[in-house]
Amino acid sequence: MQLTLEHLSFYLNQCENKRLSWHTLKAYRIDLKQFYSFMMNKDMTKREISYYIHYLNHHFKPKTVKRKLASLHAFFEDMVFYEILQENPMDKMRYKIQEEKTLPRIIQYHQLQDLFHRLDQDQHFFIKRDKAVIELLISTGIRVSELCAIKNEDIYLEEKYLIIYGKNAKERVIFLGQEVYLALKEYEQAFHDRISEQEYFFINNQYHRLTDQSVRHIINRYTDDFHITPHMFRHTFATMLLEQDVDISYIQKILGHSSITTTSIYAYASIQRQKEIMMNKNPRQLIK
Missing domain, CATH: 1.10.150 (DNA polymerase; domain 1)
Incomplete structure (x- = not known):
């Protein structure tokens, strides 16, 4: 046919x-x-x-x-x-598509330093909200959609942990380090009345639920001379953990990956960075 x-x-x-x-x-x-x-x-x-x-x-x-x-x-x-064909000709066909390995884009260390310096210098009305958002992204590696979906009932500041509902509503507990805890505490104290009026923990400039797009605007406010996306915080968080020899299975659980295969891309990225260092920044090149 x-x-x-x-x-x-x-x-x-x-x-x-x-x-x-x-x-x-x-x-x-x-x-x-x-x-x-x-x-x-x-x-x-x-x-x-x-x-x-x-x-x-x-x-x-x-x-x-x-x-x-x-x-x-x-x-x-x-x-x-619709009986136009008797059978699907692709059924039982064997073919293979070779997946290309695309390295996750991460935020450079000097860019992170610059970002936090700008946060410390800014004094606008929502600065405590902005600090809390960015601290949470880099300190936990949660997805921006997960951040925006955090409800007041999901966050336990005094106990220093929060509950995240990831893909397919899969629940995981995220513990908070001291820096992100302080940032969230200051935000919660500054906007307590507004936060308590609604269901979600993070609010936008109109005191409604924070959206993914709002988070992008927050990041862009402090990164006008270099491009950073919300998901790059997640990549950076995972890569930096690997560089500190954290077991990949723990990183998988923290990120909420259902398969360790997904997490392994960060191991591959770490190896590629080591290769780049040895090829381009090897101390032997300094010896003339």
């Missing part, structure tokens, strides 16, 4: 009826039209699809290839459901 434009139109209309997001629909259109162009005048056999996968692997990054194949698999499943 050969693929036609009518098949694509039918499927994309079905997707629109499911009210998928605009970005998802756009990706489906791009991926399926690309497949149509490659398969023009060819039967949709496993052999031809294997050629297509080979083509993708040589022209796109692994992440993009995975998305394109997921789009294609969903399309075939729909064609089987």
Whole structure:
């Protein structure tokens, strides 16, 4: 069977009826039209699809290839459901996509020093809130979404710990060091009345729940000459723990990773940094 434009139109209309997001629909259109162009005048056999996968692997990054194949698999499943195809030609196909290792971007030590220096110098009304947010990010490695979701009932300041609900509502306890404890205490005392009026611990400038975007604005206020994202605090926290020889299984639990494979990227990053030091900053190079 050969693929036609009518098949694509039918499927994309079905997707629109499911009210998928605009970005998802756009990706489906791009991926399926690309497949149509490659398969023009060819039967949709496993052999031809294997050629297509080979083509993708040589022209796109692994992440993009995975998305394109997921789009294609969903399309075939729909064609089987509506009895346009007897079976999904991708079923039982063996193919491998080599994942590229992308090193996590971390905040440089001098940037952290500069950031905290600016926090100490600033005296605006919400400075105690800003200090508490940034201290919590770098001291615990929690996700920005987890920070914004902290409720008043989740934080136990006097006992110096808080409860975080991560992905899939998985609960974990995070203990607080002295610096972050003091920052949270000062914030709580300064905004006690406002905090007690609502469900969530962190408030924005309008005294509503803090959002991910608000956290980005807070960080950008003190980093106008270098770019830092909220997630870079998490990467930096994990990398610095590894550099202090903290067992990776403990880091996994603190970060709330379900698999240690996810955490192992920081071990890989640490090795790469050691390699860079030995290659570019080896003391032997100073001996002439």
